Amino acid sequence: MSTITSEELSATTLLRFATAGSVDDGKSTLVGRLLHDSKSILTDQLEAVERVSASRGQETPDLALLTDGLRAEREQGITIDVAYRYFATLRRRFILADTPGHVQYTRNMVTGASTAELTVILVDARNGVVEQTRRHAAIAALLRVPHVVLAVNKMDLVEYRESVFAAIAEEFTAYAGELGVPEVTAIPISALAGDNVVDPSAHMDWYGGPTFLEHLETVPVSHDLAHCHARLPVQYVIRPQTAEHPDYRGYAGQIAAGTFHVGEAVTVLPSGRTSTISGIDLLGEPVDTAWTTQSVTVLLADDIDVSRGDLIVPTKDAPATTQDVEATVCHVADQPLTVGHRVLIKHGTRTVKAIVKDIPSRLTLDDLSLHPHPGQLVANDIGRVKIRTAEPLPVDSYADSRRTGSFILIDPADGTTLTAGMVGESFASPEPVKNKSDDDGWDF
């Protein structure tokens, strides 16, 4: 490590990924091995784990202590919540959303997957694809995580047999394909023995693909987002009003999707006013083009009314605005979401009042069946919701844009984050997408 130059270190890209947790599948071991073999566990951290393990009379260090950071977690031996971990190789930096596999799995996995570009689903080679695996695949599909890795773990316990791996990979890939998961990479590993995690296995000559870490290092990141519909939610209006910049009026925000160019005709939503981009400042430096996920400041040729909460889009590619939002949601709060509930909806940089008009169905993740008109959604439920907003919102389909197609519902009384929402159809269907005006056609 000591020979790396700062240029080499700076040139790397960042991959955000999430693990799909379930109990006893070896997730902690895999995370532990990744951190350990990428030299991300440092001496003092390991010593602290050894010290505590020894004081409890354990003979070997309990690596779960590395990740269970809270007093209650250590006392109860459980993981309460998503934790974020960091490690790096020469080729890439990684942010791992480490999601626990206990009771609150759905909301935790949704939280972790919302920012992830890759999800790892672990399967025990002895058990194959089980209900929990299908549930994880469904959430990855629902959240439209671009890359899914099926890590078939504990290959050492099935004599490293190719047939075992091939059968599991085939079954999972077929299931994920039905859900519309765009890409599955299956890798046979043993997290405990270290096969194909960081180093290639000596026991599986029949496997010619990358190791788990190699795949993480080479999978493409965010390259497709620049070609999506361009969207800039306005966060803040920058108006110095100084002698040096008397007339500067810039609209600051992080590009949610696509690419913007100087000279481009744009429309500001929801007002619908139009203008032309006269300049783009990339954190103080003028540029001709900017793309997702850069934080920029856009200057317009005309003096039109633009404020926080507005969405700047290309005039030729503007979304419709609507006050009736139909979405798939995951309920994340302990208090239920009911029909008639008055909420706030935060979409992009805009927060408006809204009311839950209908909850047409609740999804059973295990078999993807629908429970019609459940009346309410409780913590960890996934369902379809119709929301009427007090002001029009320029929403995209979540399938087109994870950022402008997502929202959260907030309890106006105490500020609790209630629900995570994804606009439009939830799962890609092999059949034609049904007409949105067809109320009975909830197509999960």
Added chain:
Amino acid sequence: MTTTVAETEEGTAGPYALSHLDSLESEAVHIFREVAGEFENPVILFSGGKDSIVMLHLALKAFAPSPVPFSLLHVDTGHNFPEVLEYRDRVVDAHGLRLHVASVQDYIDRGVLRERPDGTRNPLQTLPLTEKIQSEKFDAVFGGGRRDEEKARAKERVFSLRDEFSQWDPRRQRPELWNLYNGRHAPGEHVRVFPLSNWTELDVWQYIAREGIELPEIYFAHDREVFRRGGMWLTAGEWGGPKDGESVEKRLVRYRTVGDMSCTGAVDSDAVTLDDVIAEIAASRLTERGATRADDKMSEAAMEDRKREGYF
């Protein structure tokens, strides 16, 4: 055998992929602008340490060419490194910023806080900090905390709600989905905001090098009178070191973190440039807190317990 539904293309970055530093920078700027857009009276905790210096640099870029729309708050333990205080005042002047100071010494002089037997003042910072937040009615308080620092911090949200007593309840945190941060809070409550949540120590140093950010000189190797206590090199000073039996020697050292002199240790180092420092950090087998902070070693949950009380 890799089973793919769609072929994975080999190679990493397309033309539109951001470098990891650009990606972290853009995310942090987004967080600063969200706070500017949603809160009435935010403040940046500024210690003169590298993390708060990077925060200020990001804030300057986020609102350019406007000035930063936040004031700064320093919790002065009374045992700060003079080089750091000098740096702090110079930066505040250079950018025309407003600085609030919450003074631990003040609280000790008034008899509200009592000096601890071990002489460390780090835990004493919590009361002056939380009282200043209440009296100035700050509703968003930026901190330079990073999730890689400590395992309780690995659980911290970017927007972290604190009650009217500034307490953190790790079991009642709001899930953070996409980049939709929820800053709603009741009067008297405030939100701690951590724009560097996803940065590591190495990221911070690489960013400092890339951006050419000036730091207090104690971050680079220099000769210093130090003595050994609790496995660390502490600087001699009026704060109460060395004691009997501890002997001062001159060593070539630098600091990896900057905090209260009574509990912030120096490391042996000959790193005099940013590249030297980056090479040293990349090769280090110790975390910065493990190497240099006495107070984190007090108990298994020292950081969590302090955070629960309102520490940053």
